[in-house]
Amino acid sequence: MYIAIMKKELLKGTLKTIVLHLLEKEGRMYGYEISQKVKELSAEKILLTEGALYPTLHKLEAEGWLTAEKEYQGKRIRKYYSLSKTGKSAASQKMEEFKEFMDTMKLVLNLEPSTKA
Amino acid sequence: MYIAIMKKELLKGTLKTIVLHLLEKEGRMYGYEISQKVKELSAEKILLTEGALYPTLHKLEAEGWLTAEKEYQGKRIRKYYSLSKTGKSAASQKMEEFKEFMDTMKLVLNLEPSTKA
DNA sequence: GCAATATACATAAGATTCTTAAGTATTGCA
């Protein structure tokens, strides 16, 4: 991986939300797959760095939100992650938090001037 | 000030954008006023910390995006900030970046499923 | 009148979250 990122400061704090959401949607993914999916969905605007992604996956696993299974493709290893039960509720919660964050920022930055026009 | 913050990780990286936008809208503000305005606009969901706000104002001034004027209200000092010319274009740019960030996040998180329904 | 709260600024130490970088190893393609 190379992996850089769009307007980086703004992305700080969004990584866990992204990972949890993708796992909720896809069910089961491995690290590299997640990075590729994010790249694809974001039209290459978000390029996760390995140094951010893998430690985050380890943290989420340590918190009990993800379960991991190693699988071999020939000799190459893949570590598949899935949401645990608490991980699922964490995913929903993170999504709600993100929506609230967006709504609040819209108010502060005068974006989308009240959709009742 | 006390000043804490909503879902803090997500707000990381948004402070400069917020400050520049408010100065663009209001024309001229001092630090404490900015913190109160953000609190008001965000319905108390964003409470800036002094430790974040004042150093950020100093940085923006050092970068030449803000100009500062000290004013005395009796014996109490206030430091009023305004956008410089380059500060104005920085403000517009930061707003565009933020909009792009939101659009990209909507794609990645499957929010607002294409408003052409 | 005096204490508590609000106004108003500044800055240093520590935490969090990322970027950069380096390491290891397998697989596919030209």
Next chain:
DNA sequence: TGCAATACTTAAGAATCTTATGTATATTGC
């Protein structure tokens, strides 16, 4: 066969914020 892509790991350093502390004036309630 050598380079790019796949796949994971971890450490050092940067950026951005929180927490904490300090200073000082103004206002409000009792």
